[in-house]
Structures are given as structure tokens and as C-alpha cells.
Amino acid sequence: MTNDDPLLRAFDAIGLRRRSLAAAVGLGAAGALSALGLAALSAWLITRAWQMPPVLYLSVAVTAVRALGISRALFRYLERLATHRLALDAMASARGRVYRSIACSGAAADRSELLARTADDVDDIGDAVVRGAVPMAVGAVTGVAAVAIMAVVSPLSAVVLAIALLISGVLAPRWAARGSAAVIADGAAARQRTGDAVTTALWHGPELVVARRRGTVLDGLREADASYARAVDTGRTRQAAAASMTPFAVLVSVVAAAVIAVDLASRLTGSLSDVSSTGGAVTPMLFGVLLLLPLSSFETTGPLTEAAIAWQTGRQAAVRLTTLMGDDDPPAASDPVFGDEPAAVTARGLRWGHDRPLGTVDLDVPAGGRLTIVGPSGVGKTTLALTLAGLLPPLAGSVSTVEGTTAYFGEEAHLFSTSLRENLRVARGDVSDDEIERALADVGLGDWAGGLPDGLDTELVGGGSALSGGQRRRILLARAIVHPARVVILDEPTEHVDSGYAAELLRRILDVDGLFGRDRTVVVVTHQNVPELGVSTGTVSLH
Numbered sequence: 293m294t295n296d297d298p299l300l301r302a303f304d305a306i307g308l309r310r311r312s313l314a315a316a317v318g319l320g321a322a323g324a325l326s327a328l329g330l331a332a333l334s335a336w337l338i339t340r341a342w343q344m345p346p347v348l349y350l351s352v353a354v355t356a357v358r359a360l361g362i363s364r365a366l367f368r369y370l371e372r373l374a375t376h377r378l379a380l381d382a383m384a385s386a387r388g389r390v391y392r393s394i395a396c397s398g399a400a401a402d403r404s405e406l407l408a409r410t411a412d413d414v415d416d417i418g419d420a421v422v423r424g425a426v427p428m429a430v431g432a433v434t435g436v437a438a439v440a441i442m443a444v445v446s447p448l449s450a451v452v453l454a455i456a457l458l459i460s461g462v463l464a465p466r467w468a469a470r471g472s473a474a475v476i477a478d479g480a481a482a483r484q485r486t487g488d489a490v491t492t493a494l495w496h497g498p499e500l501v502v503a504r505r506r507g508t509v510l511d512g513l514r515e516a517d518a519s520y521a522r523a524v525d526t527g528r529t530r531q532a533a534a535a536s537m538t539p540f541a542v543l544v545s546v547v548a549a550a551v552i553a554v555d556l557a558s559r560l561t562g563s564l565s566d567v568s569s570t571g572g573a574v575t576p577m578l579f580g581v582l583l584l585l586p587l588s589s590f591e592t593t594g595p596l597t598e599a600a601i602a603w604q605t606g607r608q609a610a611v612r613l614t615t616l617m618g619d620d621d622p623p624a625a626s627d628p629v630f631g632d633e634p635a636a637v638t639a640r641g642l643r644w645g646h647d648r649p650l651g652t653v654d655l656d657v658p659a660g661g662r663l664t665i666v667g668p669s670g671v672g673k674t675t676l677a678l679t680l681a682g683l684l685p686p687l688a689g690s691v692s693t694v695e696g697t698t699a700y701f702g703e704e705a706h707l708f709s710t711s712l713r714e715n716l717r718v719a720r721g722d723v724s725d726d727e728i729e730r731a732l733a734d735v736g737l738g739d740w741a742g743g744l745p746d747g748l749d750t751e752l753v754g755g756g757s758a759l760s761g762g763q764r765r766r767i768l769l770a771r772a773i774v775h776p777a778r779v780v781i782l783d784e785p786t787e788h789v790d791s792g793y794a795a796e797l798l799r800r801i802l803d804v805d806g807l808f809g810r811d812r813t814v815v816v817v818t819h820q821n822v823p824e825l826g827v828s829t830g831t832v833s834l835h
């Protein structure tokens with residue numbers, strides 16, 4: 293783990309607070325040291341009680357055992373709170389940066405897919421804090437403390453314990469992490485090949501049969517599938533071997549401590565049974581400590597195998613996220629302040645397109661006016677709409693949309709896996725329930741929303757996938773209605789809506805007294821036959 297570690301770089305980039313991390317580690321170490329003290333004191337108490345001294349001799353130790361029992365639980369609880377807070381803050385910061393990078397990337401398309409993919413990566417970063425960084429640091433502190441205590445009791449046992457702790461806390465986790473890295477890397481490559489082969493076999497089946505290449509493709513698929521299984525097997529074998537190292541190390545260190553204790557006792561006194569009465573260097577209490585302390589010190593190294601895997605998974609996620617985020621944190625986008633003034637849209641000699649120009653247009657949409665963009669599929673309607681919205685730079689000419697007046701509502705806009713209310717509130721934070729209900733009724737979803745079990749609180753589980761295509765589009769349209777933008781650019785707002793109702797809906801979108809009113813300017817990309825609707829609008833007809 294050098295500074296080159298992508299996870300450490302990601303921690304730096306998202307501003308993981310070192311002080312809070314140190315506090316979480318301190319609390320975790322205090323809990324673990326309480327457990328260690330508890331084990332040592334319990335061992336002493338059990339063996340001392342066996343000698344049946346006056347009970348007053350034991351009362352301090354009994355009280356201390358209780359105190360350590362309570363402090364162990366208390367510190368662990370506080371450590372959980374501190375660690376989770378740290379991880380949640382880090383994840384919120386990572387999400388903020390990712391969202392800003394995606395928002396500033398300019399590519400309006402594919403954003404929701406990118407968001408879905410990065411959500412898991414952000415979770416993995418949080419996991420690397422909770423299950424990786426903190427347990428590793430706590431394990432290191434506790435391991436050193438256990439060896440130090442043991443060195444006071446018996447230097448030889450301390451050496452054995454140190455070696456066993458290194459095996460359990462360093463060697464085993466490294467093995468497990470390598471296994472996990474192998475599963476992730478080889479497995480991902482094999483899965484990619486399997487996916488490609490399946491797609492080829494399914495999409496090009498007839499051509500492959502004609503070309504007599506179907507067998508080859510299917511053989512390739514079987515081979516890719518087998519190599520995926522092999523990658524998983526190899527990784528799991530390594531992880532299992534690593535997991536078995538801890539019990540083995542515990543066994544070795546306990547047996548070694550016992551042998552050393554017996555040896556010391558017999559050398560000093562001739563027989564263990566005499567030890568209690570001699571008051572010599574090795575008392576039964578010391579013997580108990582020698583046996584129980586190692587057992588307790590492995591409590592903190594046991595989870596380190598899982599910690600190393602969490603770290604490894606976090607590293608892979610960090611690589612993907614840092615590539616996406618870039619080196620510099622993009623400036624926080626200030627919320628656009630949408631004024632109250634109606635705004636016009638004009639374009640002069642506007643040439644639009646991605647790599648190649650798709651057309652040139654001059655247009656004037658007065659404030660409060662309506663414009664439709666029509667034409668066959670693939671002609672460039674969406675690209676023109678994005679350019680008018682200021683989301684794509686013009687290839688030549690100019691467009692006058694004033695920043696902070698315009699909002700584009702794409703065909704594939706994202707519906708979040710949260711309540712219906714929150715899905716509309718993303719458009720405007722202070723929108724009231726009445727306004728939401730009115731907007732839903734305006735797009736013909738009043739009865740549907742009224743019949744939902746929890747009304748506006750109903751969770752749209754899975755976001756858009758919980759709804760039919762038509763419902764999805766209409767919720768997005770309701771979102772546009774409550775949005776404060778003065779210029780609204782709608783891409784295929786009635787797609788997937790029943791044809792009869794779609795015409796009615798489009799007519800009300802384009803009617804100046806309809807859904808958007810006279811003080812908002814509306815540009816609509818549509819496939820529908822606009823003249824049939826009987827509303828007057830400007831039209832850009834692309835061929």
C-alpha cells in the first residue's frame with residue numbers, strides 16, 4: 293500500500309478526513325485492547341480463584357473485568373458509529389464528484405447508464421473504509437500491543453505470537469486479496485468474452501450456420517465459460533487457503549505458549565503443581581495469561597482476510613471512479629436560477645451535429661411560443677434539440693438560449709428508485725403536493741396516482757423499470773410541467789403513450805393555454821402528425 297495505491301489516491305481525492313479516520317481507529321483499538329485486557333485479566337482471575345484466596349483479594353479484579361466488558365462493548369459501538377459516519381461522508385463526497393463529472397462531461401446520452409454503473413463502485417469505496425481501512429489499522433495497533441504484553445510475560449512466547457499474528461494478519465490477507473484480484477480480473481475478461489460470444493451466437497445465428505462457423509463460435513463460448521469457472525475456482529481456492537491460515541496460526545501460538553509455559557514452570561520448580569506455592573517466576577496465573585492472551589489477540593486479525601478483499605475490491609472501484617472523475621474536481625454547479633421572465637429562442641445560421649453537420653437552420657420562437665421539430669428517424673432532431681438547449685456546442689452559427697432559462701427533457705431521462713414525489717421534486721425542490729397532483733392529473737395519471745397504495749410516497753422500485761413505457765414518459769412530462777425553466781425542450785414527450793391519448797396530450801402541450809401556459813416557451817421533438825392536431829405552431833421540418 294504505497295501512495296500509488298489507487299484507493300489511497302481516491303481517498304485523498306474525495307477528501308477522506310484523516311482526523312476522523314484516526315478517531316475511528318482509536319476507538320476500534322480501545323475496544324480491541326479492552327478485549328485483550330479482559331482476556332488477560334480473566335485468565336489471571338480464573339487461575340487465582342483456583343487457589344481460593346480470601347475473596348477480597350479478587351474483588352478489584354472482578355470489578356475490572358466488569359469494567360473492561362462494558363468498555364469493550366461501548367468502544368466497539370462508538371467505533372461503528374465513527375466508521376460508518378466516515379464512510380457515508382466519503383461516499384457522499386465521491387458521489388458528488390462523480391455526478392459533477394458526469395454533468396460536466398457534455399455527453400447527455402448514456403448518463404443514466406453511467407450513474408447506475410458508478411453506484412456500485414461508490415458502495416465499494418465505502419466498504420473499503422468500513423471493512424478494509426479501519427479493521428486493518430485496528431488489527432495493527434492491537435497486534436503490536438498483544439506482542440508487547442506477551443513480551444513482558446515471556447519473550448519467547450511473544451516471538452511466536454508475533455510470527456503467528458503476521459501469518460494471520462498479513463500473509464493470509466495478502467493471499468486472499470491476490471485471489472480476489474485474480475477473480476475480478478480474469479473473471480471479468482472471461483465474462484466479457486462469454487458475453488461477446490453469446491451475442492454473436494444469438495444475433496448472427498443464421499449467418500453463422502450458412503458460413504459453417506456456428507460450431508467454432510459455440511466452442512469459443514464453452515471455452516470462455518470454462519475459463520470463467522476456472523478463474524472463480526482459483527480465486528476461491530486461494531481465499532479458502534488464506535482463511536485456513538488464521539485457525540492454524542492460533543493453534544500454533546497457543547500450543548507454543550503452553551509448551552513454553554510448562555517448560556518454564558518445570559525448569560523453575562521441577563513440577564507445575566509446586567508452582568502455586570513457590571511464588572516463583574511462573575505462576576498458574578501467568579500460565580493462564582500465556583494461553584488466553586493469544587486467543588484474544590487473534591480476534592482482530594481474523595477479519596483482516598475479509599478486510600484485504602474489501603480493500604482489493606475498493607482498489608478496482610477506485611481505478612474506475614478516478615478515471616471517470618479525472619484529476620480535478622469540477623466546480624460545483626450552482627443551481628440555475630430560473631427567472632420569471634418569458635424567454636425567446638432564436639438561432640442564426642445554426643449548424644448542428646456531432647462529428648459531421650446534420651443541417652443548418654434559422655429560427656425564431658417568440659417568448660411563450662411553440663415550435664415542433666419533425667422529421668424521419670435519425671435525421672438529427674434530438675441533436676438539434678440538445679444544441680438549442682445549450683447541451684451541445686453549435687458547429688457554426690449561434691443560438692440564443694439564455695443560460696438558466698432552458699431545460700431539456702430527454703427521451704431516456706432517469707427515473708430514480710425512490711418515491712413518486714421525489715421523482716418530481718428533482719425538477720423543483722419546493723414543489724407542493726398539490727402542484728404534483730395537478731401535474732400528474734394534467735398528463736392523465738391522476739387516477740393511477742390516486743390508486744397507489746402509498747399515494748405520492750409510493751416507491752418506484754427500480755425507477756423506470758417499475759412502470760410501463762407510457763407511464764414513464766408521462767411522469768417525465770409531469771416533471772417538465774413543475775420545472776421552473778422558462779424554455780422547455782421536450783424530446784418525444786408522447787412516445788409509448790396510446791396513440792389516441794398521445795395526440796390529445798401533444799395538442800395540450802402545444803396549446804398556449806394548455807399544459808405549459810403562455811409564459812413558457814416550448815420546443816417539442818415529435819414523430820406525430822402535428823397539422824392534424826389543429827394547433828398553430830412554428831415547425832422545423834428535417835429531411
Ligand SMILES: Nc1ncnc2c1ncn2[C@@H]1O[C@H](COP(=O)(O)OP(=O)(O)OP(=O)(O)O)[C@@H](O)[C@H]1O
Nearest residue numbers: 401646647650667668669670671672673674675676
Ligand atoms: N453521441 C453521438 N455521437 C455521434 N453521433 C451521434 C450521437 N448521437 C447521435 N448521433 C448521430 O447523429 C444522427 C442524428 O441522431 P439523432 O438522435 O439526433 O436523430 P433523431 O432524428 O432524433 O432520431 P430518432 O427520431 O430516431 O430519435 C444519427 O446519425 C446518429 O447516429
